[in-house]
Amino acid sequence: MEVYNCTESADTLAAKFEKYLRYFRLKSKNSRGHESPVWRTQYPSTGREGHPPVAVVFNPGARTGPQAMKNRMNTVMELTRLVWSGSYHGAGGGYGAEERDGYYDYAIPLLFTTLDRLQTSGPCEAVWWRCGHGQWETLPDALANPADHDAWYARDEQRRRQRDEERERQHQEGAAERERWAQEPDPDPEPEPVPPCERCRGPITGPLGYDLESAPTEDGRHCPSCRTDLHQQYPTLRQAVFGRRSRSK
Structure with a gap:
C-alpha cells in the first residue's frame, strides 16, 4: 500500500509502479529447478491469479482541493496504464467458438482511494477505484477482474456447456426423426410404366x-x-x- 500525501509529482508516483512490475516479474528456482515468482516467497497465496494488488491512499490534506485531487488521480492512472492494463492474449472464443475473446495477464491490480473516504465509510464499503473498472467498488469487486484468464476460462466453460447441450438436443431430435420414419409404412410400389x-x-x-x-x-x-x-x-x-x-x- 502506498500513501500519497501530494508532496511529490504524479510522475514520481507513477515510476514506483514500474518498479513494482519489474519486481513481480522476477523469478527464482526452487530445489527441484522449477521457476516461480519471487514475490510468492514473500506473500501468502491469495487464491487469485496474477500479480498482487497495490493500493494507493490519496491524502490531499489542506494543500489540494477536490478537483486538483481528481486531476492528480487521473494523471497517475494514465501514466501507469501499461502497468494495470497488462498484456492481451487473443484466445479466440475458446472451445469451438467463432466469436473473438481473450484475457489480460501480467497486470498489477492498481486501486485508488482517498483518506477521507476511508475515514467516512471504512474499507469495507465502495471506496475503492480500480484502474480500468471506471467506478467505485467494494474491495472484493475491485479485485475481481472480468478480463483475466480465470474469467475467460469460466466463459469458455459456459460456451462448452452450451455447445454440448446443443449437440445433445440435435442428437435427440435426429433420433426422434429416425424413429418416426421407422414407424411409417412402406410406400406402395410404383406401377410399371x-x-x-x-x-x-x-x-x-x-x-x-x-x-x-x-x-x-x-x-x-x-x-x-x-x-x-x-x-x-x-x-x-x-x-x-x-x-x-x-x-x-
Missing part, C-alpha cells in the same frame, strides 16, 4: 379427348390413332388373299 406406341412412340392410350369408340380393337402395340391409320391403309396382296391377321403380342 406403360410401353409407348410402337409406331409413333406416343402414349399407347392415345391423346386426351380421342374418340376411342371409333378406333379399332386394342392390339397392345399401337395407340388408337395409329390403329385407325393402319386399319385404313390399303391391304397388301397377301392380306387381300388371306385376310388380315392380328399379330401376337
Whole structure:
C-alpha cells in the first residue's frame, strides 16, 4: 500500500509502479529447478491469479482541493496504464467458438482511494477505484477482474456447456426423426410404366379427348390413332388373299 500525501509529482508516483512490475516479474528456482515468482516467497497465496494488488491512499490534506485531487488521480492512472492494463492474449472464443475473446495477464491490480473516504465509510464499503473498472467498488469487486484468464476460462466453460447441450438436443431430435420414419409404412410400389406406341412412340392410350369408340380393337402395340391409320391403309396382296391377321403380342 502506498500513501500519497501530494508532496511529490504524479510522475514520481507513477515510476514506483514500474518498479513494482519489474519486481513481480522476477523469478527464482526452487530445489527441484522449477521457476516461480519471487514475490510468492514473500506473500501468502491469495487464491487469485496474477500479480498482487497495490493500493494507493490519496491524502490531499489542506494543500489540494477536490478537483486538483481528481486531476492528480487521473494523471497517475494514465501514466501507469501499461502497468494495470497488462498484456492481451487473443484466445479466440475458446472451445469451438467463432466469436473473438481473450484475457489480460501480467497486470498489477492498481486501486485508488482517498483518506477521507476511508475515514467516512471504512474499507469495507465502495471506496475503492480500480484502474480500468471506471467506478467505485467494494474491495472484493475491485479485485475481481472480468478480463483475466480465470474469467475467460469460466466463459469458455459456459460456451462448452452450451455447445454440448446443443449437440445433445440435435442428437435427440435426429433420433426422434429416425424413429418416426421407422414407424411409417412402406410406400406402395410404383406401377410399371406403360410401353409407348410402337409406331409413333406416343402414349399407347392415345391423346386426351380421342374418340376411342371409333378406333379399332386394342392390339397392345399401337395407340388408337395409329390403329385407325393402319386399319385404313390399303391391304397388301397377301392380306387381300388371306385376310388380315392380328399379330401376337
